[in-house]
Amino acid sequence: MKRIFAWGALVFGILYFALPLIGMTNFSMKMRRGEYSFDAYAKVLGDPRFQETFSYSVMMALFTIVFGVLLVVPTAYWVRLKLPTLRPYVEFVTLLPLVIPAIVIVFGYIRLYNTSSWLPLTGSAFGTDLLLMFGYAILALPYMYRAVDTGLRTIDIGTLTEAAQSLGAGWFTILSRIILPNVLVAVLSGAFLTFAIVIGEFTMAALLNRPAFGPYMQLLGANRAYEPAALAVISFGITWGCLGLIQLVSRYQKGAPPKA
Numbered sequence: 001m002k003r004i005f006a007w008g009a010l011v012f013g014i015l016y017f018a019l020p021l022i023g024m025t026n027f028s029m030k031m032r033r034g035e036y037s038f039d040a041y042a043k044v045l046g047d048p049r050f051q052e053t054f055s056y057s058v059m060m061a062l063f064t065i066v067f068g069v070l071l072v073v074p075t076a077y078w079v080r081l082k083l084p085t086l087r088p089y090v091e092f093v094t095l096l097p098l099v100i101p102a103i104v105i106v107f108g109y110i111r112l113y114n115t116s117s118w119l120p121l122t123g124s125a126f127g128t129d130l131l132l133m134f135g136y137a138i139l140a141l142p143y144m145y146r147a148v149d150t151g152l153r154t155i156d157i158g159t160l161t162e163a164a165q166s167l168g169a170g171w172f173t174i175l176s177r178i179i180l181p182n183v184l185v186a187v188l189s190g191a192f193l194t195f196a197i198v199i200g201e202f203t204m205a206a207l208l209n210r211p212a213f214g215p216y217m218q219l220l221g222a223n224r225a226y227e228p229a230a231l232a233v234i235s236f237g238i239t240w241g242c243l244g245l246i247q248l249v250s251r252y253q254k255g256a257p258p259k260a
Contacts, residue, residue: 021233021236024229024232024233025229025233027226027229028040028041028226028229028230028232028233030226031043031226039226040226040227040229040230041230041233041234043227043230044220044227044230044231044234049216050216050231052211053211053212053213053215053216054199054213054216056210056211056212056213057198057199057205057212057213057214058199060129060132060133060136060198060212061136061194061195061198061199063133064133064136064137064140064194064198065191065194065195067133067134067137068137068140068141068144068190068191068194069144069187069190069191071137072141072144072145072148072190073148073175073179073180073183073187074175075090075145076145076148076149076152077152077157077175077179080149080152080153080157081157081158081161090145091145091149094141094142094145094146095142097138097139097141097142098142101203102135102139102201102203102204103203103207105135105138105139105204106135106203106204106207106208107207109121109122109131109134109135109208110122110207110208113127113131122208128208128209128210129210131208132204132205132208132210132212135204135208136194136197136198136201136204137194139197139201139204140190140193140194140197140198143190143193143194143197144190144191144193144194145190146190147186147187147189147190147193148183148186148187148190150186151182151183151185151186151187152179152183152186155182155183157179160174160178160179160182161174161178164178188245188246189246192242192243192245192246193242193246195242196238196239196242196243199213199214199235199238199239200213200214200217200235200239201214202214202215202217202218206218217231217232217235
């Protein structure tokens with residue numbers, strides 16, 4: 001009976017997620033009356049605004065990933081090695097972006113860093129991009145921190161650190177050549193999740209008036225019929241591609257010996 005219930009739940013879950021996607025994909029291919037075609041996809045991919053916004057979001061995702069790695073890896077390593085009593089508090093802080101809406105964060109940025117403030121970051125494109133990157137890093141912080149912390153939990157960082165120090169390695173060498181290679185799979189998992197978050201984020205990019213992919217999807221959805229469905233299928237494929245890459249790189253972590 002339990003097995004039948006488990007299979008029933010699995011089938012229900014698959015249908016629950018697959019049927020809307022199938023329907024959306026079917027609709028996106030009906031732009032040409034009376035036959036299926038990829039005209040909507042061709043229009044979306046050939047749109048200069050799509051290329052501009054998608055390229056912008058990809059660049060922002062890469063910068064956010066680099067910033068997140070530089071922030072999270074040393075912090076998680078130091079907390080686990082030297083400050084284990086602070087770990088619950090750090091975990092609490094990293095969970096706050098899950099309960100604080102993005103609109104609250106971006107409004108705080110606008111109030112603190114507007115053109116009349118002591119640090120007018122919103123007065124220039126570079127400053128606004130910097131604010132947006134920080135906002136993306138905050139939204140991705142719960143996923144990046146937990147991925148790195150889980151990776152650190154699988155290795156004996158105390159022994160590795162002592163061994164490296166006994167050979168004369170400094171903290172930068174320890175982090176870059178010992179700790180980071182051992183948690184690289186975990187970092188990649190957090191990086192792919194960060195990429196998916198940045199690609200689809202709307203609120204921060206829209207309120208900061210940046211040419212990101214999320215606002216473009218909303219604008220297209222308000223003015224077109226078939227192209228938004230095609231764009232949604234493309235976005236869904238990107239997200240699932242990132243999840244697939246996470247599963248792929250996770251296989252290499254199992255059974256891999258620590259690098260020293």
